[in-house]
Amino acid sequence: MRRALALAYATAFLGVASQAWADSDQHLSSAQGDISFAQREMGSVQGAIDRARAEKPTPEQRLANGELLYRTKDYNRAIVVFSELVQDLCNDPCQTLPSAPAYADALWLRGETYYAAHEYLAARRDYKYIVNNGNDSRFQSYFGKALARLVDISLRLNDPPESLQELFTKFNQVPPAQVDAGLLYAKGKAYYRRQQWNDATQAFQSVAANTPYTHQARYFQGLIAMKLARAGGDPNQPKGGTTSANYKQAIEVFRQVTVLPPDTPEHQHVIDLAWMAIGRLFYEMEQYQQASEAYAKVGRDSPEFDTMLYELAWVYVRLGDVQRAERALEVLAVTDPGSPYIADGTLLRADLLLRAGAFDKALQLYLGVRAEYEPKRDKVIEFLKNTDVAVFYQKLSQQQLDLLDQNDALPPIAIRWAREAEDGPAAFAVIDDINECKRLLKESQILVDKLTAMTGAANRVRAFPELQAGEEIALMLINRIGRARLEIARGLDDEEPSSLGGEIGQVRDKRRALMGVMAGLPTTQAEFAAREQQGKRQWNAVSQELTRRSLEVDQLQAIVNGLRRMLRDDAQKGIARDPEAVKRFNAELDANERDLKRYREQIAELRRYIEIGRAQIGMGDARYQADAEARGQFRELLDREVQLAGQGQAGGGAQRYAQRVSPVLAQARQIEDQLIAAFNALEAQVEKRIGELRAKIEYERGQIAKFQAQLDALDTEARDLVGQVARRNFGIVRDKLKGIVLRADIGITEQAWEVREEELDRVNNLIGERARQEQLLDEELKEVRDDGVDPTDVPQKK
Numbered sequence: 064m065r066r067a068l069a070l071a072y073a074t075a076f077l078g079v080a081s082q083a084w085a086d087s088d089q090h091l092s093s094a095q096g097d098i099s100f101a102q103r104e105m106g107s108v109q110g111a112i113d114r115a116r117a118e119k120p121t122p123e124q125r126l127a128n129g130e131l132l133y134r135t136k137d138y139n140r141a142i143v144v145f146s147e148l149v150q151d152l153c154n155d156p157c158q159t160l161p162s163a164p165a166y167a168d169a170l171w172l173r174g175e176t177y178y179a180a181h182e183y184l185a186a187r188r189d190y191k192y193i194v195n196n197g198n199d200s201r202f203q204s205y206f207g208k209a210l211a212r213l214v215d216i217s218l219r220l221n222d223p224p225e226s227l228q229e230l231f232t233k234f235n236q237v238p239p240a241q242v243d244a245g246l247l248y249a250k251g252k253a254y255y256r257r258q259q260w261n262d263a264t265q266a267f268q269s270v271a272a273n274t275p276y277t278h279q280a281r282y283f284q285g286l287i288a289m290k291l292a293r294a295g296g297d298p299n300q301p302k303g304g305t306t307s308a309n310y311k312q313a314i315e316v317f318r319q320v321t322v323l324p325p326d327t328p329e330h331q332h333v334i335d336l337a338w339m340a341i342g343r344l345f346y347e348m349e350q351y352q353q354a355s356e357a358y359a360k361v362g363r364d365s366p367e368f369d370t371m372l373y374e375l376a377w378v379y380v381r382l383g384d385v386q387r388a389e390r391a392l393e394v395l396a397v398t399d400p401g402s403p404y405i406a407d408g409t410l411l412r413a414d415l416l417l418r419a420g421a422f423d424k425a426l427q428l429y430l431g432v433r434a435e436y437e438p439k440r441d442k443v444i445e446f447l448k449n450t451d452v453a454v455f456y457q458k459l460s461q462q463q464l465d466l467l468d469q470n471d472a473l474p475p476i477a478i479r480w481a482r483e484a485e486d487g488p489a490a491f492a493v494i495d496d497i498n499e500c501k502r503l504l505k506e507s508q509i510l511v512d513k514l515t516a517m518t519g520a521a522n523r524v525r526a527f528p529e530l531q532a533g534e535e536i537a538l539m540l541i542n543r544i545g546r547a548r549l550e551i552a553r554g555l556d557d558e559e560p561s562s563l564g565g566e567i568g569q570v571r572d573k574r575r576a577l578m579g580v581m582a583g584l585p586t587t588q589a590e591f592a593a594r595e596q597q598g599k600r601q602w603n604a605v606s607q608e609l610t611r612r613s614l615e616v617d618q619l620q621a622i623v624n625g626l627r628r629m630l631r632d633d634a635q636k637g638i639a640r641d642p643e644a645v646k647r648f649n650a651e652l653d654a655n656e657r658d659l660k661r662y663r664e665q666i667a668e669l670r671r672y673i674e675i676g677r678a679q680i681g682m683g684d685a686r687y688q689a690d691a692e693a694r695g696q697f698r699e700l701l702d703r704e705v706q707l708a709g710q711g712q713a714g715g716g717a718q719r720y721a722q723r724v725s726p727v728l729a730q731a732r733q734i735e736d737q738l739i740a741a742f743n744a745l746e747a748q749v750e751k752r753i754g755e756l757r758a759k760i761e762y763e764r765g766q767i768a769k770f771q772a773q774l775d776a777l778d779t780e781a782r783d784l785v786g787q788v789a790r791r792n793f794g795i796v797r798d799k800l801k802g803i804v805l806r807a808d809i810g811i812t813e814q815a816w817e818v819r820e821e822e823l824d825r826v827n828n829l830i831g832e833r834a835r836q837e838q839l840l841d842e843e844l845k846e847v848r849d850d851g852v853d854p855t856d857v858p859q860k861k
Contacts, residue, residue, distance in 0.1 A: 087720050090554030095727060097547035101540040102734050108741050111536040115529035122148060122165040130172055138180040145173035167193070167201035174212070183216045190216070194233055207241035210234065211249035217256075221489065224257045244274035251283060260287050278333040281320045285340060288313035310344040317341045321360070335365040342374065351381045369395055369402035376411060389415045403479065406436060406803050413810050417817060426814045433807040439474040440800035446473060447793055456786035460494055480799060481792040490788035493781050500774050507767050509671060514760050516675050522683040524749045526756060531682055534749075535591060537742040538682070542584040544735045545694045548701050549581045551724050555701075555708065558717040567707040574700040580693040598680035606673050609666060616662050623652055623659070698735075702728060 120128070129144035149170060152163040174189030190209040197206035210233050217227060234250055251266030264287055270280035292310050320337035323330065338360040345354035358375040361367055372395040379388035392412035395402060402408070413428035482491045517523060524531045552574060563571060585591045630645060705728060707713070709721035 086557045087554035090550045090557070091720075091724060091727065094547035094550040094554075094724075094731075097543050097550070098727065098731050098734060101543045101547075101738070102730075104536075104540055105734070105737060105741070108533050108536045108540075108738075108745075112529050112533040115532035119529070122152060122163060122169075126165050126168055126172070129169070129176075133172060133176050133179070136179070138176050141176045142173065142180070145169050145176060149173060164201060167199070167205060171205045171209070174209070178212060178216070183220055187213060187216050197233075197236065203238070204241075207237045207243065207246045210237065211245045214249040214253045218252060227253045227256060244270045244276045244280075248276040248280050251280060255283060255287070260291060263287060275327075278320060278323050278330045281316070281323065282333050282337055282340075285313055285316040285320060285337065288316045289340070289344065310348060314341050314344050317344075331362075332366060335361045335367050335371075339367055339371060339374075342371075342378070346374070346378060346381075349381075351378050354378045355382070363398070369399040369404055372398075373402075373404040373408050376408065380411075380415075385415050385419055389419075403476075403483075406432060410803065410806050410810065417810065417814055422814055422818050422821075426811065429807045429810040429814060433804055433811070436800055436803045436807070439477060440797065440804055442474055443477050443793055443797045443800060447790065447797060449790075452786035452790065453782045456494075456782045456789065460498060477793070477796050477800070480796045481789065484792040484795045486788050487792045490785045490792070493785050494789070497774065497778055497781065500770075504767060504771055504774065507763075511760055511764050511767065513675055513678055514756075517678055518753050518757050518760065520679045520683075521685070521688060522679055522681040523753055524683055524746075525678075525681050527749060527752055530745050530749055530752075534682055534742060534745050535588070537738050537745065538687070539586055539588075539591070541694070541735060541738050541742070542586045542690070544731050544738070545581055545584050545697065546586055547731055548697060548728070549578060551705075551728065552578060552697075552701055554724070555704065555717065555720060558720040559708065559713040560717075563713055565712065567704060567712045570700055570704045570707065574697060574704055577693050577697045577700070580690070581697055584690055584694070594686065595681060598684070598686070599677065602673055602677045602680070605676075606670075609669055609673065613663075613666050616659055616666065619655070620659050623656055626652060698732070702732075 125144060125148050129141050129148065132138075132141035132144060149166065152166045152169065170189050170193060174186045174193070177183070177186035177189065190212045193202050193205050193209040194213065196202045210230060213230055214227070217230070230253060234246075237246060247266050247269045251263045251270070254260075254263035254266055264284060267280040267284050267287075270276050289310060292313055317337045317340050321334055321341075323334065325331040325334055338357050342354045342357035345351070345357060355375060355378045358371050358378065361371040365371070372391050376388045376391040376395075379385070379391060389412055392408045392415075395408050396405060396412070399405070409428055409432050413425045413432070416422075416425040416428065481487055517526060524534055556575075559571070562568075585594055626648070630640075630648060705721045705724060708717040709725065711718045713721075
């Protein structure tokens, strides 16, 4: 019995030992496979670098990417792509003409992108470069197109006519094969700008039918015919005849535009402009019925619809059709409440209603106009109290650059009218350009700060994708060896007893504490990508929380705006409130608005920090540094544990296992050292290139400082001139707003007077009717008396 029991125990012990032996063999085999893989793939580090360099897009591919962005109207990104390509293809900052075939295409597309983004000065620079190098075969295909663009930019920037003379000398250099409709149209516009009517007419007539510029060319022909008629140059009008212009020929030219096919939205707009021109010419000729028919041709979806309705209303007024005039103005108020004609149109409509006897409707319109424009007038008057032009200019620039407090902001319609007033486009263009430069310099400074932070960050290898690809492969293999050590450690756990004391027990506890970290080391590209996404998700969570806070600020701003409007509307409706309470409410609203403005600034600053934090995610960040530290500690602890186990401190099984894995660990250390050396070599290359990048960043920082100084100088020069022009224009706006409010007040007074006159007429009519009735009664009584009948003798009814 005892012998059988002993045999059973021995069999069970041998079974457990054999199972432990099998498990440890499996872990060792897996570790050897990982080490062999790392040794075999050591040469792939340089291969990854070479592949990344080969995968770098060619200039043609980058050109296609930029063109795709341009076609999708993503102009900002397209400009970045084209600018980088142009800079990369330049030789010694473009002191000599680059030899790359894609350079001309990149320069042309960048100019087109600038043009589409309304960056006309930058576009002009690229177009001039193309025109000046038109003799080069690569630029010849763009020569005529660039020349046409230069004419258009000159007109858009309102350059003096003399500046076009240089372009006329270039027109003769265009090869005949490139003289197309676009170039002829541009040539005609240049002649038109110089008031050379015959040459302009000849150029416009040369534009063939069924081209993208046919409609525009025919429209310009109508404008020339109109100017000739006003100047007395109409060949159909006899010399010394009537002084009134005869626009029949101009009208016929404009009619030729209206019969052209509306095949594009741009062409439809030209057709609408032609109908508007016909209507205006008929109006000047006092042929109001024909004018109304022309205006009626403009569709509801036309950009000129609001202008057409207002002018059509005046045509109906001249025709004496008050009802149709009032209907046109009513449609204007409903379809386009933001139209610049809405104030004059509403007052005209109120006048018509007043003349028609609709006193209540007229009064409502007058009161509405006064309630809307009187606060705007007060804002402009308060704004014009600035006596210092520099302060005026600074405040106006701030109005354009950033939103002021609610109490300081100018009404948008006042700014729009000031822009449209005399010399307004030029003055406000200076302000807009300076503010745009300030914005771009600010964004450039932020970009420089980001790049500076990136060069000092642990993940700076991301600036060089090919080196990052090599480091990723090297780190992947190093982590693979770390995983091999993890497998060896697991096999050692199968051999060692559960409880160990002394040094080996302490070493094992520290080693086991690091096994979770070792198990999480990324060893494939998918795992590296997953770690990248994990870091981005963390920053995305912070960004989303900041967005929620920004929405709360916007909601609070909406509440403040609503409270301000309530106080203003109550005052306009005649609701009496305690002046001290209103003053206290406004002071609280001002304080809250200042807090909201400060919160927005803090949110913008935090948003910048988040962007910098996102840029510091990736290879070499804190997670990878923690991995490297854990790998080193795990390696040293495992080597010491195997050494102690080989000395017999963990039993016979562990001793035999330690003897088997010692050569494997030595091989792993050797391969790992080679991979670390390769990784460090790549880091040395990164550090060298980072030094070059830092030098470029510092150069750009200096350039930004220089541009900022130049901008400050230009800003100082513009303060006096632009400030004077802007203040004068806002004086015009003030007078216009005063006129609107005054007309509304006059209308209210007229309405009250008309109501009074109507009431007096009604009272007078009632008095007259009473007198007439009394007279009739007297006459009847006299007739009765004349018949000899005494009214008192008439028998009464019972």
